[in-house]
Amino acid sequence: MKAAIITGASSGMGRRFAVQAAKGKVDELWVVARREDRLKELEQELDVPVRIFPLDLEQPGSVCVLENALKEGNIRVSLLVNAAGFCKFGKTAEQSRAEVTGMVALNVAALTAVTQAVLPYMERGGRIIQIASVAGFQPLPGMNVYAASKAYVLHYSRALNRELKKQGITVTAVCPGWTKTEFFDVAKQTENPGEVKNFPLMSRAEDVVRKALKDSEKGKDVSVFGFHNKLHRLGAKLFPHRLVMAAWERIKN
Ligand SMILES: NC(=O)c1ccc[n+]([C@@H]2O[C@H](COP(=O)([O-])OP(=O)(O)OC[C@H]3O[C@@H](n4cnc5c(N)ncnc54)[C@H](OP(=O)(O)O)[C@@H]3O)[C@@H](O)[C@H]2O)c1
Incomplete structure (x- = not known):
């Protein structure tokens, strides 16, 4: 039995991945999230x-x-998408312990644990898609723990891609910029939602997902949708991070 597993399938990008995966050659789709009604x-x-x-x-x-x-x-997994994740806006000192440790628990620990658990069941030619973020390209004051968690996802996934080459398994770290989903409702339910106010150049979830699936099929280790996000990646490579952080602090408000 061939299965695709999608975490965070109850909304946003995870839901889009689930819809696309269901159109592929799978016998069963496994979907994970807290909101059972949405999954139903x-x-x-x-x-x-x-x-x-x-x-x-x-x-x-x-x-x-x-x-x-x-x-x-008797399951072989052809596709794993780790899309479950969340952000809370605000300076770290303003955030609750549950918020900061929750981001690490879901974005870092759960993504790593799910990947580790699924790996032995992945078939040759199987694909893993991990949702990181452009936030992972540099440190981001005001979204500190979130950005750090996504830097982890990016690095972990790129190295894992190399580790799994001989097994014929591809790992792609997807790095979206601002994308229209419920992400913002969750991120703003916090002590200081105004810490980040500007969300320019918003992408559509379906475009990010389409590009991610294409890049994963091509065996790419990183997928970035949109010229502006690619430019962001280049800027974060070329400029010292203290300058990138200073620019971000001006843009975000
Ligand atoms: N939207 C953006 O601007 C943006 C940009 C870059 C990266 N990302 C990343 O993209 C991924 C998908 O987010 P999205 O934008 O599609 O936002 P979203 O619509 O809020 O989706 C987040 C998903 O994660 C699930 N989730 C949250 N907490 C969970 C928990 N404790 N256990 C299990 N599932 C949980 C949610 O389901 P339940 O609430 O039902 O549990 C939901 O399905 C995330 O990793 C996010 O960090 C988003």
């Missing part, structure tokens, strides 16, 4: 059998549920 709605829309995992991935034990399901079935 998604199931209704898709023509492929869907297995729903209503899990809070911030809880360390939750990944075992997925792992046990993999152990029980």
Whole structure:
């Protein structure tokens, strides 16, 4: 049985990945998120059998549920997308302990744990797509822990791509810029939502996902949608990060 696994499938980019994955050569789609009702709605829309995992991935034990399901079935995984993630705007000292550790727990620890759990079941030619962010190209005051978590995803995924070359598994770190999803509702539910006020050059989730799937098929280790985001990546490589951070502090408000 061939399966695709998508975390964060209840909204935004994860949901788009799930819809696209269901059109591919898979026997089953496994979807993970906290909002079970949303996952059930998604199931209704898709023509492929869907297995729903209503899990809070911030809880360390939750990944075992997925792992046990993999152990029980005769499953080969052709696609894993780690799209579950969140951001909270604000300076670190203004944020609650739950916010800062939650971002690390989901964006870093859960992504790593899910990848590790799924790896033994990945088939040759399988693909892993990890949602990082342009925020990972440099440190970002006012989105500090989030940006640091995405720098981890970017580095971890690029090195993993090399480690898995002999097994024929591709890992692609997707680095979206601002993208129209529920991300902003979540990011603004915090002590100081006005810490980041400007969101220029917003992308559409479907465009980011289409480009990510294409880049993953081509075996690319990084996928960046949009000229402005590519320019951002280049700028973060060329200029000292103290200058990039100073520019960001002017732009964000
Ligand atoms: N939108 C942007 O501007 C942007 C830019 C760069 C990178 N990204 C990254 O893109 C990824 C997808 O985000 P999005 O923009 O599509 O935002 P979104 O619509 O808010 O989607 C986030 C997904 O993560 C899931 N999630 C959140 N907390 C979870 C938890 N504790 N356990 C399990 N699932 C959880 C949510 O489902 P439930 O709430 O149902 O659990 C939802 O399905 C994230 O990693 C985000 O950091 C977004």
